[in-house]
Amino acid sequence: MAATTGSDAALVARCRAGDAAAWNELVERFSRYVYAICTQGFRLGEHDAEDVFQDVFTRVYTHLDRLRDDEAFRPWLAQLTRRTCIDRLRSGGRETPMEEIEPGDLDETLSQLDESLAIHDAMASMTDNCRDILDRFFAQDESYRTIGEALDLPAGTIASRISRCLDKLKALLEEATPPARPEAR
Amino acid sequence: MSAYDHDTLGRLIAALPPAPDGWVRAAQELPAARRGIDGIVNRAVADAAYRERVVADLESALAEVGIEPTPPILEELRERFRSV
Numbered sequence: 173m174a175a176t177t178g179s180d181a182a183l184v185a186r187c188r189a190g191d192a193a194a195w196n197e198l199v200e201r202f203s204r205y206v207y208a209i210c211t212q213g214f215r216l217g218e219h220d221a222e223d224v225f226q227d228v229f230t231r232v233y234t235h236l237d238r239l240r241d242d243e244a245f246r247p248w249l250a251q252l253t254r255r256t257c258i259d260r261l262r263s264g265g266r267e268t269p270m271e272e273i274e275p276g277d278l279d280e281t282l283s284q285l286d287e288s289l290a291i292h293d294a295m296a297s298m299t300d301n302c303r304d305i306l307d308r309f310f311a312q313d314e315s316y317r318t319i320g321e322a323l324d325l326p327a328g329t330i331a332s333r334i335s336r337c338l339d340k341l342k343a344l345l346e347e348a349t350p351p352a353r354p355e356a357r
Numbered sequence: 358m359s360a361y362d363h364d365t366l367g368r369l370i371a372a373l374p375p376a377p378d379g380w381v382r383a384a385q386e387l388p389a390a391r392r393g394i395d396g397i398v399n400r401a402v403a404d405a406a407y408r409e410r411v412v413a414d415l416e417s418a419l420a421e422v423g424i425e426p427t428p429p430i431l432e433e434l435r436e437r438f439r440s441v
Contacts, residue, residue, distance in 0.1 A: 190388075192388060195385065195387070195388055196385045199381060199384045199385045200381065200385075203375070203376040203380070203381045203384065204373040204374065204375055204376055205373065206376070207374075207375075207376035207377075207380070208372060208373050208374075212372070222377075222380055223427075223428050223429075225376065225380050225384070226380065226383060226384060226427045226428065226429045226430075227428070227429045229384035229387060230387060230429040230430075230433070233387045233388065233391070284369070284372060285372060285373070287369055288369045288370070288372040288373045289373065291366065291369040291370055292370070292373055295370070306370055307370065310367045310370035310371040311370050311371055311373060311374045311375065312374065312375065313371075313374075335363070338363045338366050338367070341361075341366055342361040342362075342363075342366060345361050346361060
């Protein structure tokens with residue numbers, strides 16, 4: 173998982189100006205989100221999900237000029253992905269029938285994915301080590317031994333490192349969003 | 358956002374696994390693919406024999422210029438040829 177820097181709006185502006193590195197970063201930053209909407213939100217099979225994934229990024233690339241507010245890139249991307257998934261499900265030869273997806277379940281899943289994306293954003297500002305350990309363990313489902321070998325760390329220390337990194341992530345998130353104070357009586 | 362206990366954080370991190378590498382690479386190569394498509398179309402406009410070859414086998418034409426023929430890329434090339 174690569175660290176990403178800068179706001180979505182700045183990244184979108186660089187993409188629009190033809191900056192190839194910015195396009196690579198934009199795909200890297202949002203590939204998991206688009207993938208998750210396809211596979212978890214709409215439960216597309218691998219083949220359908222791949223087609224939708226490529227279609228979404230093709231549309232982003234060709235329609236970036238139509239985005240009126242660069243700050244609104246995320247909701248625009250989410251909407252574009254939803255629409256492309258729905259088109260796919262309604263088209264012939266689909267792998268998953270549309271009827272199987274309950275609108276309530278879909279909204280809940282998409283809302284959770286938005287929250288997950290915010291967590292991954294916060295992780296991007298952590299040290300390489302913490303970011304890597306958390307991503308490998310939770311998102312890539314790697315064992316302590318695999319993580320230890322990949323990061324050249326003793327496997328026996330991975331569990332405690334995960335715990336410390338989660339504490340740091342928690343502090344980062346709470347710093348960004350202070351908990352609501354109880355109302356004064 | 359809900360409380361940030363370890364279980365919740367782990368669940369939220371896990372909800373965004375990486376997309377397959379090949380998919381990400383293909384999406385990152387889109388700008389180069391668009392330039393490749395432009396090149397194919399321009400050449401086909403000027404060269405009837407080449408155009409015939411491309412229309413008969415779009416996938417090979419793309420592979421010749423180093424572009425992976427994903428369905429959206431193929432569809433775009435088809436669309437471009439319809440309007441040439």
